[in-house]
Amino acid sequence: MSETINDIQNEIIEEFSMLDSDMEMTIEYIMELGQQLPEMAEALKNEDNIVKGCQSKVWLNAEAKDGKIYLEADSNTAITKGLVSILVRILSGRTPQEIVDADLYFVDKIGLNRFIGTQRSNGLGAMMKQIKIYGLAYSAKAE
Amino acid sequence: MAQTLEKHTLDIQKIRAQFPVLHQEVNGKPLIYFDNAATNQKPKRVIDALVKYYEHDNANIHRGAHALAARATEAFENTRVSVQKFINANEPEEIIFTKGTSESINLVASSWGRKFLNPGDEVLISTLEHHSNIVPWQMICEERGAELKVIPINEAGEIIIEALDELITEKTKMVAFNHASNSLGTINPVKHIIDKAHAVGAKVLVDGAQASSHLAVDVQALNADFYAFSAHKMYGPTGLGVLYGKRDILEKTPPYQGGGEMIKEVSFGKTTYNDIPYKFEAGTPDIANVIAFNEAILFINELGKENIAAYENELLAYATDKISQIEGVRLIGTAKEKVSVLSFEVEGIHHFDLGMWLDAKGVAVRTGHHCTQPLMDHYCIEGTVRASFSVYNTIEEIDAFIEALKSTISKFKK
Numbered sequence: 001m002s003e004t005i006n007d008i009q010n011e012i013i014e015e016f017s018m019l020d021s022d023m024e025m026t027i028e029y030i031m032e033l034g035q036q037l038p039e040m041a042e043a044l045k046n047e048d049n050i051v052k053g054c055q056s057k058v059w060l061n062a063e064a065k066d067g068k069i070y071l072e073a074d075s076n077t078a079i080t081k082g083l084v085s086i087l088v089r090i091l092s093g094r095t096p097q098e099i100v101d102a103d104l105y106f107v108d109k110i111g112l113n114r115f116i117g118t119q120r121s122n123g124l125g126a127m128m129k130q131i132k133i134y135g136l137a138y139s140a141k142a143e
Numbered sequence: 144m145a146q147t148l149e150k151h152t153l154d155i156q157k158i159r160a161q162f163p164v165l166h167q168e169v170n171g172k173p174l175i176y177f178d179n180a181a182t183n184q185k186p187k188r189v190i191d192a193l194v195k196y197y198e199h200d201n202a203n204i205h206r207g208a209h210a211l212a213a214r215a216t217e218a219f220e221n222t223r224v225s226v227q228k229f230i231n232a233n234e235p236e237e238i239i240f241t242k243g244t245s246e247s248i249n250l251v252a253s254s255w256g257r258k259f260l261n262p263g264d265e266v267l268i269s270t271l272e273h274h275s276n277i278v279p280w281q282m283i284c285e286e287r288g289a290e291l292k293v294i295p296i297n298e299a300g301e302i303i304i305e306a307l308d309e310l311i312t313e314k315t316k317m318v319a320f321n322h323a324s325n326s327l328g329t330i331n332p333v334k335h336i337i338d339k340a341h342a343v344g345a346k347v348l349v350d351g352a353q354a355s356s357h358l359a360v361d362v363q364a365l366n367a368d369f370y371a372f373s374a375h376k377m378y379g380p381t382g383l384g385v386l387y388g389k390r391d392i393l394e395k396t397p398p399y400q401g402g403g404e405m406i407k408e409v410s411f412g413k414t415t416y417n418d419i420p421y422k423f424e425a426g427t428p429d430i431a432n433v434i435a436f437n438e439a440i441l442f443i444n445e446l447g448k449e450n451i452a453a454y455e456n457e458l459l460a461y462a463t464d465k466i467s468q469i470e471g472v473r474l475i476g477t478a479k480e481k482v483s484v485l486s487f488e489v490e491g492i493h494h495f496d497l498g499m500w501l502d503a504k505g506v507a508v509r510t511g512h513h514c515t516q517p518l519m520d521h522y523c524i525e526g527t528v529r530a531s532f533s534v535y536n537t538i539e540e541i542d543a544f545i546e547a548l549k550s551t552i553s554k555f556k557k
Contacts, residue, residue: 022171023170023171023502023503024170024500024503024504026503027499027500027503028554031554056493056495076493077493077495077496078492078493078496078555079495079496079499080495
């Protein structure tokens, strides 16, 4: 992977800027992104992998291979699934250190705060935290 | 469905004009506010009363020997009398100001419960309860060794009356249930349940949070021992609630919190407590909000509760009819008697997605379990979408909501 985390974040910011802050177009686009998310194996959608949000469920599985963390995820709501797919696109296949160091500024830039806003509304904020925890755990193991 | 068949005589556009918050766009669309069961909006007169208090009258009450303190105290106590009349309590001393319905219930569970519940006693609640009317009872039952029992409901979301005979026994010391359900809108047969409870000597607490702005409440006619509600669900300020209690019961109930206002005399050896209601109002109360709350009560009184109920029933009947025609919609809660709450789910679409789409189209609804998880479990669902109506909502808004819902559903059929 030659693109950095920030390269991809900038790409995403660029894509969303074309939606002109129109909320309906934004949601529609997020849902489309969700449909592109590689399917998660049903067996991985287990209790251990649930990232608890109040209204939507998110499953997240992280595996380390060749010094990199590979993420698989899914959600039971279409919009959260789209948001999850963005995180996977940015953070999957990165080294633990890259994940720990990542500054996810795209969230502010594309106005996703309102989707994450309250921890109660969906599992995205919790998922970001969980990915960071995986990053920390794997980087500690590597040392 | 129609709780009253009377025709209302309200000028809705004139009412809407009194609510500044309604006149705005959200996501580029005119705001349609259908989250009234969570909190409803405030008329200008309530907002003005808050500003006027802080600009002219701000002072601590009940003590100061100066003009501002006298004005603030008078206005504060005027609200107590308004509340007393609003629910037809026997005297103003039976009205206690709290932070909200939750605190009112916690006060009773904690103070009354700690004194009067004993091992082997039973507290009865219903399946329809908000967490606020479940958890405080669980906590005190655990502490006192009492048992919590639950009145079941039928598929429509109505309390199964026949089950009461078996559940209300000599062991029952408290029956706590809502006047109207926040998730489904069901209006419960309050008087009937109270009479049954009293027949075995149990006390009754009614959670009136969802009823107070929709239904005429007469605590003496109901013979309720406690009645709890929140100002912010009846066009009043947030952070303020009411607990009504019968004088003799309040007098026997120990204080909830210690502090200023609630004492008569304090020495390091012993404190004697103030009379009701002050015994339960430790610390400086929410003076500004109490004073502004009076305007909310006047607002309701001037419109007339019968008028409000008749109009909201029209809105509910219209919305129920329209939404029932949409394929894939399942109404959750179809009781014969309902306040203006429309809870539903749509086959194959998560309520969170529906809520976000409706918001994008300017429609504010509530999604989720509405703090009634055991009730959601009863229906084997995670949550619903809830549209709830107030007197300032219109038929045109319901039409726009129905169109927004249909267009949202079509997005998922691609």
